[in-house]
Amino acid sequence: MTQSDALPIKVGSVPNCHSPGPGVDAGPDAPVIALVGAPNAGKSTLFNALTGANVTMGNWPGTTVEVARGAWRPTVDHDCAAQGCTCTENCSCPATETAGWTLLDLPGAYSLDPISPDEALTRALLVDCPPAERPDLVVVTADAANLTRSLYLPAQLREHRLRVVLALTMGDVAAQRGITVDTAALSRAIGCPVLMIDPRRRNGMGELAQVIADQLRRPVPAPRSRDLSVTEDGAEPDELDIDDERFAWIEEVVAQSTHHADPGRRTWSDRVDRWATAPVIGPVLFLLVMWCVFQITTTVAAPIQDALSGLFSGPISDGAGWLLTQIGLGDTWVRGLIVDGLIAGVGMVLTFVPLMTLMFVLLAILEDSGYLARAAVVTDRVMRAVGLPGRAFLPLIVGFGCNVPAISATRILPDAKHRLLTALLVPFTSCSARLTVYVLVATTFFGQYAGTVVFAMYLISILFVVGVGLLLKNTVWRTMGASPLVIDLPAYHWPTARITAAVTWQRLKGFLKTASGIIVVAVCVVWALQAIPARGGADFGQVAVEDSAYGVAAQAIAPVFEPTGFGSWQTTSALVVGFMAKEAVISSWAQTYAVSDPTTGGSAADLGTQIIASFTESSGGHPYPAVWAFLIFLLAYTPCVATLAAQKREIGLKWTLFGIAVQLSLAWLVATAVFQIGRVFW
Incomplete structure (x- = not known):
């Protein structure tokens, strides 16, 4: 992005994510959960499902980009150790408790390398902020039917000190295409919790809440390690070398955790799009x-x-x-x-x-x-x-x-x-x-x-x-002039x-x-x-x-x-x-x-x-x-x-x-x- 294309987004002007100004939230001390993901990956649908109508929209201080913000109060298992309860064998503590979290629906982004103002804000809030001012946890929505393309953003996030939860959407579309995702294997390969959800039908919301609650009780994990100290020609690694390493890692992760029953099978959406997107x-x-x-x-x-x-x-x-x-x-x-x-x-x-x-x-x-x-x-x-x-x-x-x-x-x-x-x-x-x-x-x-x-x-x-x-x-x-369109088309629902x-x-x-x-x-x-x-x-x-x-x-x-x-x-x-x-x-x-x-x-x-x-x-x-x-x-x-x-x-x-x-x-x-x-x- 050239200097003339730059926008008024200054790292120093980005506010503390734990006190983001007036609006709807779960309280001044409530943990902040950021929802990120590529466009058409179900991020905003998930946000709406979790917050309902209790949402505000507003320009983020120091920028001109809108961020949706809402309160989520799910019921999760009570953790005596985390709450400091002095329980005996006959524990009188409740089995469940109501959590209170502030959700931020950040602008859609394919990666942390910004090419537009909204992506610049997403990077600023997740990475450029000091560690103490970042969200307490990041939920990344990813399309299970296009996992290879969807893992680049999680790969970048795992390179920073962040609690990350990967929420896979479009599971029904993946099943139609004969794609099976082993969430346990994917979790081990990435180094963060992975679960399948369906925000359109509100399936998996309870499991997501419990995973987030468990992660918030744990320390922030160490970033994903990369071996880029020396390249093949002995030079210092540049951005291309880093990208090559990420893509190689993503390819290995997908190979370990997914199975394609019929890689060449055309879906109903593919057949409809043959006509719906035809030139005439x-x-x-x-x-x-x-x-x-x-x-x-x-x-x-x-x-x-x-x-x-x-x-x-x-x-x-x-x-x-x-x-x-x-x-x-x-x-x-x-x-x-x-x-x-x-x-x-x-x-x-x-x-x-x-x-x-x-x-x-x-x-x-x-x-x-x-x-x-x-x-x-x-x-x-x-x-x-x-x-x-x-x-x-x-x-x-x-x-x-x-x-x-x-x-x-x-x-x-x-x-x-x-x-x-x-x-x-x-x-x-x-x-x-x-x-x-x-x-x-x-x-x-x-x-x-x-x-x-x-x-x-x-x-x-x-x-x-x-x-x-x-x-x-x-x-x-x-x-x-303009470059050709590159866009992810959601499957028909x-x-x-x-x-x-x-x-x-x-x-x-x-x-x-x-x-x-x-x-x-x-x-x-x-x-x-x-x-x-x-x-x-x-x-x-x-x-x-x-x-x-x-x-x-x-x-x-x-x-x-x-x-x-x-x-x-x-x-x-x-x-x-x-x-x-x-x-x-x-x-x-x-x-x-x-x-x-x-x-x-x-x-x-x-x-x-x-x-x-x-x-x-x-x-x-x-x-x-x-x-x-x-x-x-x-x-x-x-x-x-x-x-x-x-x-x-x-x-x-x-x-x-x-x-x-x-x-x-x-x-x-x-x-x-x-x-x-x-x-x-x-």
Whole structure:
């Protein structure tokens, strides 16, 4: 890694692992257990299984890399000698005790030789810290089906004074491939405890806890000895000599502890991947799968969404109005804030909860099954054409859920230019917040074809990523290139209900957190602006929305969007509010039309009628080209303030402002072109 690629990770700034700052842990004196392993080896699945929901994520002090941290309190055998018990023959001590350990889920790493910021942090915490500040024990997850490739990191760790436990995962995959691992022989050869676990089904968790408890009671073992004092030519050993010794040792260890019943046997995963990762069929299959996801989402969730919309616009709004009337606030601005503001705005966003839930469930199934990992292979050629490695697709695909963690995920890229370009491209990936607006608009204008329209928006998102990437590569970074993709593909699995539910809830919780946080603030700000009279002389809260501060400001901005076909002040004002969070576009529409016509109550059907009328008027009778222009502008312009904050943290203020300029310019130009060309034919 060159000096320009280096990151702000200083050994001296790495904190004591036993006191890692605020967050979830098992107590100030609790032993610290670090989980490490290569990507797709089951490390994070193990961490989630052991800690449950009691987890925090945060940037490690002195770095910009996130580390998950949680508490694990397993039940283990009581050890009288270790506890200093003065037992007699009739021992009264309990047979078991509850341990309390703090778990750290360190970033995935193939070795202790860092090529990216996350791997640099893993090395810093495990090796570069003084011995007294290292974790009390390290659990290494390794793929039993690919043991030779998985033992390099344990080999390096055994060269340091660390308690190490090797946890083998993917035992079912190894069995399918006819591979048998003798854990006892492997333990003797490596010099540390080895056991087989299945974190997806939570098998072996008790045995792992007991092994860790036993190891914590013992002194730190001596490092693995190596005979590298003299090489064949008599020179001092260099890094290549050290690596040769490690690989020779790994080969000997694997030979002593594994047996292959049929080394040439092809697995079910191999046969599926012959088609799933093929140059032509692979991308077509991926697009077909994603089309099915969006079609199922929009079709199945629509009736539930309509029912929730009726609930908010009917009984809840009526009940709130009645209650406010009973306490004497029925004709005051308080009613406007609660009914026309919070219930109409936040309620409309919450009607999308079933849709988001179904979407997250389907994506979690694809992810847990192992299929989504193939997307990186399928898109490798496209990524390299842009000047990015195939590995850059991983942050980009995270961006289709949320742009904020996607920008943080760019840290997995070893090259600084690749990280910068990927962070600039992430905002063009269509996040789940935009999905809510897509569905509302597509359902309103395109009915039964809404799923196909939403799918098209995700294709357009990919085209934006590729197009902007090519533009920046050929202008800003003309010399940037990318190496071919090297990635471990996990075997296909039947998805488990527990993991699917956990992943779905984690993502849905983020959506609800936005709705209860930023959206509430946005709704209150919009309502206040709509309540402040700017002309006409009406009182506060009694002004027509077009004469309010909100309406007057929106009308001043609207002419900028007349060439795009959606230059109505109701639509442009919603886009301005959407700068905070894209879900706020819906809440802004719901508030504006509820205040303009209180009889609508903000229901989905009436809101759709208002939106159709607005687009028809602003486009001069060409609503469909205007709708496509609006959707494309929504996709391309700045996602939200949280994304900007993440970009500023990762790539600095200058490049963040550069990204905003590119997003707004491109959004307006493409939207204008779509409408101007579209209205000629449509």
